[in-house]
Amino acid sequence: MAQNEQDIIGEVTSSDYKYGFVSDIETETIAKGLSEEVVRIISAKKNEPEWLLDFRLKAYRKWVSMEAPDWAHLNIPPIDFQEIIYYAAPKKKAELTSLDEVDPELIETFNKLGINLEEQKILAGVAVDAVIDSVSVKTTFTDTLSKLGIIFMSFSEAVQHHPDLVKKYLGTVVPASDNYFAALNSAVFSDGSFCYIPKGVRSPVELSTYFRINAANTGQFERTLIVADEGAYVSYLEGCTAPQRDENQLHAAIVEIIAHRNGEVKYSTVQNWYPGNKDGLGGIFNFVTKRGMCEGDYSKISWTQVETGSAITWKYPSCVLKGDYSVGEFYSVAVTNNHQQADTGSKMVHLGKNTKSTIISKGISAGKSNNSYRGLVRINPKATNSRNFSQCDSLLLGDQCGAHTFPYIETSNASSIVEHEATTSKISDEQLFYCMQRGINTEKAIGLIVNGYAKEVLNQLPMEFAVEAQKLLSISLEGSVG
Amino acid sequence: MLQIKNLHVSVQGKEIINGLNLEVKAGEIHAIMGPNGTGKSTLASVIAGNTNYEVTQGEITYNGKNLLELPIEDRAREGIFLGFQYPVEIPGVSMTNFMRTALDEIRQYRGQEPLSAGAFLKYMKEKKELVELQDKLNNRSVNEGFSGGEKKKNEIFQMAMLEPQLAILDETDSGLDIDALRIVAQGVNKLKSADNATIVITHYQRLLDYIIPDFVHVMYEGRIVKTGDKSLALELEEKGYDWIKEELKA
Numbered sequence: 001m002a003q004n005e006q007d008i009i010g011e012v013t014s015s016d017y018k019y020g021f022v023s024d025i026e027t028e029t030i031a032k033g034l035s036e037e038v039v040r041i042i043s044a045k046k047n048e049p050e051w052l053l054d055f056r057l058k059a060y061r062k063w064v065s066m067e068a069p070d071w072a073h074l075n076i077p078p079i080d081f082q083e084i085i086y087y088a089a090p091k092k093k094a095e096l097t098s099l100d101e102v103d104p105e106l107i108e109t110f111n112k113l114g115i116n117l118e119e120q121k122i123l124a125g126v127a128v129d130a131v132i133d134s135v136s137v138k139t140t141f142t143d144t145l146s147k148l149g150i151i152f153m154s155f156s157e158a159v160q161h162h163p164d165l166v167k168k169y170l171g172t173v174v175p176a177s178d179n180y181f182a183a184l185n186s187a188v189f190s191d192g193s194f195c196y197i198p199k200g201v202r203s204p205v206e207l208s209t210y211f212r213i214n215a216a217n218t219g220q221f222e223r224t225l226i227v228a229d230e231g232a233y234v235s236y237l238e239g240c241t242a243p244q245r246d247e248n249q250l251h252a253a254i255v256e257i258i259a260h261r262n263g264e265v266k267y268s269t270v271q272n273w274y275p276g277n278k279d280g281l282g283g284i285f286n287f288v289t290k291r292g293m294c295e296g297d298y299s300k301i302s303w304t305q306v307e308t309g310s311a312i313t314w315k316y317p318s319c320v321l322k323g324d325y326s327v328g329e330f331y332s333v334a335v336t337n338n339h340q341q342a343d344t345g346s347k348m349v350h351l352g353k354n355t356k357s358t359i360i361s362k363g364i365s366a367g368k369s370n371n372s373y374r375g376l377v378r379i380n381p382k383a384t385n386s387r388n389f390s391q392c393d394s395l396l397l398g399d400q401c402g403a404h405t406f407p408y409i410e411t412s413n414a415s416s417i418v419e420h421e422a423t424t425s426k427i428s429d430e431q432l433f434y435c436m437q438r439g440i441n442t443e444k445a446i447g448l449i450v451n452g453y454a455k456e457v458l459n460q461l462p463m464e465f466a467v468e469a470q471k472l473l474s475i476s477l478e479g480s481v482g
Numbered sequence: 483m484l485q486i487k488n489l490h491v492s493v494q495g496k497e498i499i500n501g502l503n504l505e506v507k508a509g510e511i512h513a514i515m516g517p518n519g520t521g522k523s524t525l526a527s528v529i530a531g532n533t534n535y536e537v538t539q540g541e542i543t544y545n546g547k548n549l550l551e552l553p554i555e556d557r558a559r560e561g562i563f564l565g566f567q568y569p570v571e572i573p574g575v576s577m578t579n580f581m582r583t584a585l586d587e588i589r590q591y592r593g594q595e596p597l598s599a600g601a602f603l604k605y606m607k608e609k610k611e612l613v614e615l616q617d618k619l620n621n622r623s624v625n626e627g628f629s630g631g632e633k634k635k636n637e638i639f640q641m642a643m644l645e646p647q648l649a650i651l652d653e654t655d656s657g658l659d660i661d662a663l664r665i666v667a668q669g670v671n672k673l674k675s676a677d678n679a680t681i682v683i684t685h686y687q688r689l690l691d692y693i694i695p696d697f698v699h700v701m702y703e704g705r706i707v708k709t710g711d712k713s714l715a716l717e718l719e720e721k722g723y724d725w726i727k728e729e730l731k732a
């Protein structure tokens with residue numbers, strides 16, 4: 001079998017990235033390059049209040065003084081920030097009030113992506129916000145949600161309609177100075193989603209956002225802010241795709257989540273940015289800062305991610321467990337194939353008493369890819385009786401890929417317990433032979449085994465997302481492994 | 483149905499099967515017995531297509547086709563089933579999902595429509611009853627945490643699901659309690675027809691009380707050295723293998 005496996009691994013990846021189309025949408029862009037002037041233009045285009053411009057300018061000045069991080073286990077080619085376009089938006093005449101006014105090409109794009117903006121989605125119980133390039137195009141279901149006091153709209157709209165809320169929370173979890181890419185995002189972010197669940201309200205539907213980079217040479221810098229007030233609950237989903245292009249494109253997003261006392265936010269994402277071709281040409285550079293603040297006692301934030309795309313992924317969804325008895329969770333499946341690189345994991349910072357965190361990370365590497373888990377569990381002196389359980393598993397397909405685990409544990413009190421388990425495994429020849437002897441071909445067999453391996457994480461996803469994620473896992477490994 | 487001529491098989495340069503001949507016709511049951519390490523499982527693996535083993539000489543034809551040219555999964559789809567001596571665990575993959583995938587693949591190969599979810603579940607229930615497999619096993623991952631006997635029963639269940647034309651059962655009787663042995667054997671008998679054939683590899687004549695073989699072969703040092711009917715198994719049970727070894731030396 002070993003011989004056979006090598007042969008199959010040697011075979012060229014035949015699977016095409018199915019979201020690689022480019023839509024012919026009229027786009028308004030500004031000149032490429034980044035300067036204070038560009039920051040001002042973006043802010044002006046969005047008709048922003050003074051305080052937000054200030055926020056951006058401070059972030060820009062901070063960014064200029066910073067250097068790109070190089071501590072990750074990644075080989076990042078230098079990025080020329082002056083070659084990037086920082087604002088691109090589908091042209092529109094005026095405010096869109098109904099779907100009829102949306103550019104038909106755009107609707108076609110979303111249909112291809114499998115997102116139906118029309119009312120059927122509502123029946124399915126999903127409210128969708130769609131961000132193409134930099135601007136939020138259409139948010140469905142807003143009315144129904146607003147009856148419950150739930151605010152779910154594009155970030156730009158929220159700035160206009162709920163400036164106080166935005167101002168109150170923006171940058172409180174991820175300050176502009178947090179890191180290089182966070183500073184960049186804070187300076188030039190163009191849109192994203194805003195979501196606020198008021199006291200005691202459980203969102204009856206899953207809120208979801210689809211991000212799409214369409215225009216060439218543009219960066220996407222979206223910003224998501226989710227707030228669950230006391231006793232509130234929401235499940236939020238995010239999906240993303242990009243056209244297939246030979247040059248790399250930059251995606252530097254920020255997600256901030258705040259959960260107040262007894263509040264709970266469940267955040268799920270299936271990241272499927274274009275990974276580049278089999279030789280490593282093109283693909284998205286995905287540098288994302290995601291952090292949740294369990295502000296109140298008994299609050300809970302749960303991250304679930306399925307990462308299959310991007311040429312480079314640099315992403316560590318984290319939780320700050322400030323409230324006593326608060327809970328943080330991180331469930332991740334990261335797949336790398338061909339020349340993809342991923343350095344991803346989580347940080348759990350325990351500040352409150354009796355706080356609890358769980359990290360389940362499943363890395364799958366194939367081809368010549370590199371997949372690293374990087375995690376930090378920090379238990380502060382005052383966080384007595386806290387617990388963490390981390391499990392980091394790596395699955396290797398073939399012998400040309402790499403898997404690495406970098407767990408950092410800092411415990412400052414004796415009453416807390418931190419457990420870390422790690423395993424590395426390969427799909428065994430015996431498992432493949434067993435499946436094939438039952439009539440299942442190699443690729444389907446690998447799909448089955450990989451999905452079985454990732455089950456613990458996939459089970460965390462809402463139903464419709466789980467099905468999509470399972471397909472994605474199989475597709476991303478197609479043709480390249482055996 | 484199956485013809486093996488002058489088969490030679492090596493693994494890592496070591497010859498394990500040297501000059502084996504065997505012919506199996508539709509409707510027949512063959513038992514293969516023989517001391518440990520004489521190549522019985524190797525033979526089964528080679529028929530199923532395990533590429534760890536290198537066929538250095540000889541031929542295998544199956545329904546007129548050159549079996550050695552068929553990939554593993556196509557051999558299965560053509561109706562060859564191997565009940566493994568050591569079934570492997572596949573964590574996280576439910577038996578239901580596993581069987582559904584396998585059956586869909588096989589049906590597709592044969593130009594049949596996939597079964598609907600409802601029809602599939604009904605079919606699975608029928609087959610489960612045939613081998614008295616406990617309900618809960620289907621919701622568990624393939625062989626994961628199954629007891630030795632449960633794994634063996636599960637092999638027969640899969641055989642019932644896939645309805646093979648040629649089933650090779652490699653020591654499916656080992657590790658079964660007396661009741662399970664009877665159930666498994668009855669399962670095999672119920673699945674038996676004039677169109678299919680079974681090769682049972684076993685160390686115990688006990689199984690052959692339930693599954694009556696048309697032929698009993700003794701395998702020794704990579705070859706079939708003696709063939710007889712059911713009485714040969716009884717003789718082996720009584721006398722062991724030494725007398726055969728003596729015969730060979732003489």
Ligand SMILES: Nc1ncnc2c1ncn2[C@@H]1O[C@H](COP(=O)(O)OP(=O)(O)OP(=O)(O)O)[C@@H](O)[C@H]1O
Pocket residue numbers: 493494498516517518519520521522523524525534567
């Ligand atoms: N993959 C392998 N690598 C090296 N040697 C092997 C391999 N597979 C089988 N062998 C050797 O080939 C010989 C035959 O093994 P096989 O498993 O076919 O025996 P068997 O007749 O089925 O024995 P048992 O009755 O114990 O099941 C043994 O000596 C075994 O060690």
Ligand SMILES: [Mg+2]
Pocket residue numbers: 522523524567652653
């Ligand atoms: Mg054996």
